[in-house]
Amino acid sequence: MSEQARTxxxxxxxxxxxxxxxxxxxxxxxxxxxxVGDDGAVIDHFGKQTVVSxxxxxxxxxxDLAYTPLKHLGYKSVIVNLSDIYxxxxxxxxxxxxxxxxxxxxxxxxxxxxxxxYAACNRYQVDLIGGDTTTSQRGFVISVTAIGEVSPDxxxxxxxxxxxxxxxxxxxxxxxxxxxxFLEREKRIFMESPGVQPDLENETYVIGRLLKPEARKDxxxxxxxxxxxxxxxxxxxxxxxxxxLHICKNSNLGCVVYEDKLPVEEAMKTAAFKFExxxxxxxxxxxxxxxxxxxxxxSDYDKIVLNEQISVIGYxxxxxxxxxxITKGGGKxxxxxxxxxxxx
Amino acid sequence: MSEQARTxxxxxxxxxxxxxxxxxxxxxxxxxxxxVGDDGAVIDHFGKQTVVSxxxxxxxxxxDLAYTPLKHLGYKSVIVNLSDIYxxxxxxxxxxxxxxxxxxxxxxxxxxxxxxxYAACNRYQVDLIGGDTTTSQRGFVISVTAIGEVSPDxxxxxxxxxxxxxxxxxxxxxxxxxxxxFLEREKRIFMESPGVQPDLENETYVIGRLLKPEARKDxxxxxxxxxxxxxxxxxxxxxxxxxxLHICKNSNLGCVVYEDKLPVEEAMKTAAFKFExxxxxxxxxxxxxxxxxxxxxxSDYDKIVLNEQISVIGYxxxxxxxxxxITKGGGKxxxxxxxxxxxx
Numbered sequence: 001m002s003e004q005a006r007t008x009x010x011x012x013x014x015x016x017x018x019x020x021x022x023x024x025x026x027x028x029x030x031x032x033x034x035x036v037g038d039d040g041a042v043i044d045h046f047g048k049q050t051v052v053s054x055x056x057x058x059x060x061x062x063x064d065l066a067y068t069p070l071k072h073l074g075y076k077s078v079i080v081n082l083s084d085i086y087x088x089x090x091x092x093x094x095x096x097x098x099x100x101x102x103x104x105x106x107x108x109x110x111x112x113x114x115x116x117x118y119a120a121c122n123r124y125q126v127d128l129i130g131g132d133t134t135t136s137q138r139g140f141v142i143s144v145t146a147i148g149e150v151s152p153d154x155x156x157x158x159x160x161x162x163x164x165x166x167x168x169x170x171x172x173x174x175x176x177x178x179x180x181x182f183l184e185r186e187k188r189i190f191m192e193s194p195g196v197q198p199d200l201e202n203e204t205y206v207i208g209r210l211l212k213p214e215a216r217k218d219x220x221x222x223x224x225x226x227x228x229x230x231x232x233x234x235x236x237x238x239x240x241x242x243x244x245l246h247i248c249k250n251s252n253l254g255c256v257v258y259e260d261k262l263p264v265e266e267a268m269k270t271a272a273f274k275f276e277x278x279x280x281x282x283x284x285x286x287x288x289x290x291x292x293x294x295x296x297x298x299s300d301y302d303k304i305v306l307n308e309q310i311s312v313i314g315y316x317x318x319x320x321x322x323x324x325x326i327t328k329g330g331g332k333x334x335x336x337x338x339x340x341x342x343x344x
Numbered sequence: 345m346s347e348q349a350r351t352x353x354x355x356x357x358x359x360x361x362x363x364x365x366x367x368x369x370x371x372x373x374x375x376x377x378x379x380v381g382d383d384g385a386v387i388d389h390f391g392k393q394t395v396v397s398x399x400x401x402x403x404x405x406x407x408d409l410a411y412t413p414l415k416h417l418g419y420k421s422v423i424v425n426l427s428d429i430y431x432x433x434x435x436x437x438x439x440x441x442x443x444x445x446x447x448x449x450x451x452x453x454x455x456x457x458x459x460x461x462y463a464a465c466n467r468y469q470v471d472l473i474g475g476d477t478t479t480s481q482r483g484f485v486i487s488v489t490a491i492g493e494v495s496p497d498x499x500x501x502x503x504x505x506x507x508x509x510x511x512x513x514x515x516x517x518x519x520x521x522x523x524x525x526f527l528e529r530e531k532r533i534f535m536e537s538p539g540v541q542p543d544l545e546n547e548t549y550v551i552g553r554l555l556k557p558e559a560r561k562d563x564x565x566x567x568x569x570x571x572x573x574x575x576x577x578x579x580x581x582x583x584x585x586x587x588x589l590h591i592c593k594n595s596n597l598g599c600v601v602y603e604d605k606l607p608v609e610e611a612m613k614t615a616a617f618k619f620e621x622x623x624x625x626x627x628x629x630x631x632x633x634x635x636x637x638x639x640x641x642x643s644d645y646d647k648i649v650l651n652e653q654i655s656v657i658g659y660x661x662x663x664x665x666x667x668x669x670i671t672k673g674g675g676k677x678x679x680x681x682x683x684x685x686x687x688x
Contacts, residue, residue: 015590033393033499034499034501037502037594038432038501038502038503038578039397039428039429039431039432039502039577039578039579040395040396040397040428040429040431040432040434040490040492040499041395041396041397042393042394042395042396042432042494042499043393043394043395043396044393044394044496045389045394047391049377049386049387049388050386050387050388050389050394050491051384051385051386051387052384052385052386052387052438052440052473052474052489052491053383053384053385053474054440054442054474054475054476054487054489055442055476056442056443056444056476056478056485056487058444058478058479058480058481058485059481060481061444061478061479061480061481062478084383084384085383085384087383087384088382088383088384088386090384094396096396096398096489098398098399098400098487099400100400100402100405100485129396130396130397130398131398132398132399132400134400134402134405134406135402135405136402136405136483137402137403137404137405137483138482138483139480139481139482139483141400141402141444141485143398143400143442143487145396145398145440145489146384147394147396148384150386152388155377155378155384155386157378157382158381158382158383159382233383234382234383235383246359250381
């Protein structure tokens with residue numbers, strides 16, 4: 001954002017602002033029959049089923065503008081919603097974006113935010129089809145609804161895992177949480193000594209995972225290509241432990257997870273050690289990974305074994321056996337949800 | 345809300361709260377394939393097109409809890425979104441509801457809000473299929489997305505009015521704004537002299553129009569029954585003048601409106617006089633009416649003439665003629681948008 005220019009949002013009025021923000025909107029999907037600019041948007045998924053998910057992101061609760069660039073925030077606001085659509089085994093096609101903006105935001109700041117929104121829309125080929133833009137007395141409010149499509153009855157719920165299924169995750173876990181620890185630490189240092197320059201050069205991986213997550217389109221595409229239908233699936237936003245317990249509870253099953261199978265990056269382990277915390281704890285409880293957690297029939301094992309982006313971390317058991325993790329040392333511990341609680 | 349009971353929301357946790365708020369959710373539509381409780385909801389409109397609209401309502405900007413009962417607020421939050429779906433000539437079928445709640449809200453308060461949400465859902469036969477519930481640092485945040493269905497290509501935009509079309513509105517206008525004036529006045533009196541009892545007995549109509557608006561399902565049903573397809577339509581949320589100018593601009597037309605055709609209730613006129621304001625100004629610029637503004641081909645006049653809920657207020661002209669109102673005294677004035685600007 002240029003320091004020179006500051007255009008007050010109120011100078012455009014609501015409709016001028018909407019025109020400004022949406023004048024370059026591109027449509028990527030034939031399903032978008034009518035986009036921005038009317039009371040509602042119109043979608044035709046042509047015989048497919050429609051999947052809907054929504055998230056509310058509030059300043060001071062979900063993000064801190066002290067260390068979150070607005071462009072990244074715009075990008076991430078879209079991604080966290082697309083992740084939910086992929087977690088249903090569906091393909092996102094449209095989003096609506098509503099914003100509450102306080103008067104400390106200039107038009108230039110809002111443009112930066114929308115640069116990120118449009119970058120995510122282009123990368124994932126989704127269409128921005130509507131929203132609502134209003135003033136807020138305090139704090140930046142972001143509400144996104146993502147819409148997707150799925151072939152009839154091919155959506156995947158959390159409640160349909162079967163005993164003996166393989167428990168799998170995509171990508172790697174825990175890095176976003178460690179990235180958050182670095183940024184919170186730098187913020188404290190900056191508040192105490194504004195002259196000190198941040199030293200985050202070696203932490204680009206973990207910080208990138210926090211500030212610019214991606215949604216696992218590639219995994220859902222891979223399922224389609226290999227004709228795999230997971231028996232259950234959800235995305236990992238609150239932390240692996242918490243999500244595993246959702247699948248177990250909703251499917252009325254237990255599970256066994258192996259610590260040495262949890263996918264973690266070397267960069268995350270190195271960074272975690274700087275805070276003297278256990279990388280496994282980060283992987284289990286960190287949150288904001290936006291990876292996919294899913295169960296597969298054992299007969300699908302051959303189809304996934306060569307995909308390096310998929311790790312089998314355990315298997316589903318009878319509910320009476322509970323949900324446990326087997327540590328590297330051979331210990332057995334109950335899995336507990338220590339994920340983020342947005343109501344505390 | 346009982347003064348005796350206060351349950352802290354944080355005592356339930358996010359998932360306990362969602363379970364509590366959605367345990368009695370009823371499904372009214374065959375199109376709701378999967379509702380609350382997964383990463384996303386699944387909808388199948390079975391060959392129809394899907395209409396989507398979203399609104400963000402912020403405390404202190406869109407509502408004042410000093411005089412807005414939470415049950416009414418829950419009801420109205422749904423209605424204002426359904427109104428947008430009807431304004432597309434579509435039938436609402438589902439909503440998502442996201443809330444940001446500060447810790448001054450108890451579970452009992454939230455239950456009251458949801459009583460209103462469910463009352464609206466039942467009355468309009470729409471299904472609550474998802475949402476997001478989080479803490480807010482300050483202020484109550486409400487984000488609703490409404491989803492509806494329409495037969496392919498029967499949706500009605502703002503941009504398709506034709507020269508010579510009749511300009512029509514449903515119901516009556518201006519009352520919600522006068523209701524707001526009363527409640528703002530009572531709030532000032534209460535702040536200055538807390539012992540004074542409010543005197544609003546005679547103002548139930550205008551206050552009811554503000555606090556508990558309805559969406560014009562009956563008008564859209566009437567169109568279907570009479571095989572009427574409006575040539576353009578939108579709902580009246582920011583004030584009639586502002587909305588007329590949208591239709592004129594988007595359809596590239598002008599219009600003539602007759603003051604003596606504007607539908608106003610006696611109760612509104614009486615109330616407006618108490619504030620020494622012109623009822624016509626309230627009807628033109630008041631806002632929050634949630635009536636429908638639409639244009640019809642003149643050949644449809646016979647079909648609507650007996651419907652007392654529809655008023656023909658003028659007609660569409662060439663764009664060069666501009667947008668004018670002819671007053672009761674025969675004067676001619678340009679229509680200007682003086683509606684509510686949520687960005688000021």
